[in-house]
Amino acid sequence: xxxLVESGGGLVQAGGSxxxxxxxxxxTNRPNNMGWFRRAPGKEREFVAAIMWNGGSTSYADSxxxxxxxxxxxxxxxxxxxxxxxxxxxxxVYYCNTDVSFSSSRGIGFGSWGQGTQVTVSS
Numbered sequence: 514x515x516x517l518v519e520s521g522g523g524l525v526q527a528g529g530s531x532x533x534x535x536x537x538x539x540x541t542n543r544p545n546n547m548g549w550f551r552r553a554p555g556k557e558r559e560f561v562a563a564i565m566w567n568g569g570s571t572s573y574a575d576s577x578x579x580x581x582x583x584x585x586x587x588x589x590x591x592x593x594x595x596x597x598x599x600x601x602x603x604x605x606v607y608y609c610n611t612d613v614s615f616s617s618s619r620g621i622g623f624g625s626w627g628q629g630t631q632v633t634v635s636s
Contacts, residue, residue: 515539515611515625522607522630525599529634533594535609535627547585547592548572548613548620551605551632558608562594563615572615576602599634606631 521533533549548563562583563572571583582595592609612624 517609517611517625517627519607519609519627519630522632524633524635527600527634527636529599530595530597531599531632533596533607533609533630533632535592535594537590537592537611544585544587544590545612545624546615548610548615548622549583549592549594549607550610550620550622551603551607552629553602553605556605560615560618560620561607563613563620564592572617572620575618578618596632599632601634601636604632604634 515537516539517537519535544566546565549561550558551561552558560574564583564585580598585592606629608629609627610622610624613620613622
């Protein structure tokens with residue numbers, strides 16, 4: 514079983530930036546497509562971004578395109594989410610997932626979930 518630990522969240526003003534990290538450990542025999550999701554207060558968890566196992570393709574929700582960038586380092590079993598020009602509506606708990614099926618602007622997580630990291634954007 515794979516364990517995930519997200520980090521990098523915090524409180525930032527609108528227009529600011531944060532970089533989230535998700536480190537995978539345990540049975541990481543082969544790299545999978547990985548992704549980020551988020552859950553805002555009172556809302557369901559939603560897709561944010563995903564990256565193919567070899568980094569060859571990425572997908573983003575329309576709401577974050579042009580502001581967020583997903584990347585990965587397979588040698589470190591880590592996926593990152595660089596978030597720029599943050600908006601108050603980006604406030605949520607951000608989760609990563611180890612096995613994501615994705616297409617243009619959409620993704621579903623089938624693998625393990627981390628505990629999440631809180632991102633709060635003040636106006």
